[in-house]
Amino acid sequence: MSEDAGVYNYSAVMMGSPILLKLFQPDETLARRVFQLIKQLENLLTVNRSPSQVMAINQAAGRHAVSVSPAVYQLIKLAHEVSLLPGGCFNFAIGPLVKRWKIGFQGHSVPPADEIARLLPLINPRDVELDDAGQSVFLRHAGMEIDLGAIAKGWIADRVQDYLRTQGISQALINLGGNVQTLGFPPHGGQQRWHVGLQKPFAAREELIGTINVEEMSVVTSGVYERFFTLGERQYHHILDPATGYPLDNELLSVTVVSRRSIDGDIFTTLLYGMGIEQGSQMLEARPDIEAIFVTRDRRVVCRSQRLFDFTLTNPQYRLAQS
Numbered sequence: 001m002s003e004d005a006g007v008y009n010y011s012a013v014m015m016g017s018p019i020l021l022k023l024f025q026p027d028e029t030l031a032r033r034v035f036q037l038i039k040q041l042e043n044l045l046t047v048n049r050s051p052s053q054v055m056a057i058n059q060a061a062g063r064h065a066v067s068v069s070p071a072v073y074q075l076i077k078l079a080h081e082v083s084l085l086p087g088g089c090f091n092f093a094i095g096p097l098v099k100r101w102k103i104g105f106q107g108h109s110v111p112p113a114d115e116i117a118r119l120l121p122l123i124n125p126r127d128v129e130l131d132d133a134g135q136s137v138f139l140r141h142a143g144m145e146i147d148l149g150a151i152a153k154g155w156i157a158d159r160v161q162d163y164l165r166t167q168g169i170s171q172a173l174i175n176l177g178g179n180v181q182t183l184g185f186p187p188h189g190g191q192q193r194w195h196v197g198l199q200k201p202f203a204a205r206e207e208l209i210g211t212i213n214v215e216e217m218s219v220v221t222s223g224v225y226e227r228f229f230t231l232g233e234r235q236y237h238h239i240l241d242p243a244t245g246y247p248l249d250n251e252l253l254s255v256t257v258v259s260r261r262s263i264d265g266d267i268f269t270t271l272l273y274g275m276g277i278e279q280g281s282q283m284l285e286a287r288p289d290i291e292a293i294f295v296t297r298d299r300r301v302v303c304r305s306q307r308l309f310d311f312t313l314t315n316p317q318y319r320l321a322q323s
Contacts, residue, residue, distance in 0.1 A: 007186075010035075014151065015042050017177020024171055024187055030164075037163055038176070041156045045148045047095060053162040054148060058095065062142030065131060073135040079151050081124035082267050082312050087283075089274030090267060091242040093125040095145025103238040108229045110236065116245035123242055130300040154220060154266030161262075178226070181262045193310070200293065200315060201225040201253040209301060209318050211294070213310040214258060220265025222273060223254030223295070238275075239273055250276050256293040258309045264290060277302055296321075 010021040010031035046052045053068040060066050079092035096119045100111050103141040122143045129138040153176045160174050161181050182194045193213040200207040202225045225235035241248035255272045257265040272280035277294050284304050294302040300321040
């Protein structure tokens with residue numbers, strides 16, 4: 001724990017990311033329980049080790065359905081529905097491609113084209129069968145693997161927020177390695193909103209483009225600079241295009257989503273990155289509860305309205321632009 005002007009910071013490394021909990025009164029016991037909750041929820045969803053409910057589904061691919069707990073089933077059902085939306089690159093059945101590329105996990109080479117072609121038939125979300133009555137999941141073909149990595153942190157951040165409320169906490173912040181979820185507003189220093197930094201792509205974590213100011217909101221950023229490798233003059237990042245099997249490249253370096261629920265931030269950062277600014281902006285017109293900030297390769301910062309947040313540009317290398 002560290003203390004800074006009445007702010008008590010508790011940290012741990014979990015889910016492969018630094019986790020930060022900000023409280024405004026010292027409570028080691030509560031912080032320990034929060035980290036235990038995160039660990040318990042991660043253990044339900046991980047695809048990196050057994051046992052987990054998701055691993056059990058993957059290991060039974062092509063053979064039989066697996067029943068899971070109600071919470072995990074509802075999360076899988078949501079991921080399945082989002083994976084069937086047109087235009088985006090959200091696909092929870094993309095596990096075989098993720099494991100083959102291994103970007104962020106010592107993967108530093110481009111898989112042969114024939115291997116990519118062989119894996120593409122195994123990532124169709126329509127080949128995932130859900131049974132509401134039995135709350136079971138069946139992957140039709142051997143070799144299929146679902147991966148909830150694109151949605152797990154948001155779901156867990158929301159569960160932590162719920163838990164803190166049950167403990168009588170009305171002002172706090174939880175940062176799950178890029179998924180920031182807030183309660184209330186900071187009670188110290190005259191701040192009426194939380195200040196969340198928008199990171200400069202391919203720079204040190206403390207180098208910012210600007211700050212996003214929110215109250216009782218989640219802020220989630222997904223960027224191509226988070227996990228990537230360089231081969232020759234080209235960078236290969238972790239956001240894969242389910243249509244081609246290769247990293248999806250467009251005009252964007254990052255997408256940040258501001259929303260009430262962190263799980264919505266997870267979903268929409270991936271959807272909007274795949275759609276790009278124009279198509280993504282059209283989708284957002286029907287979602288007043290979701291707002292986004294796009295950062296482009298030519299250093300434009302495009303804010304889709306600012307009803308849920310205020311943005312302050314602090315880096316002169318970037319410019320605010322209209323979509």
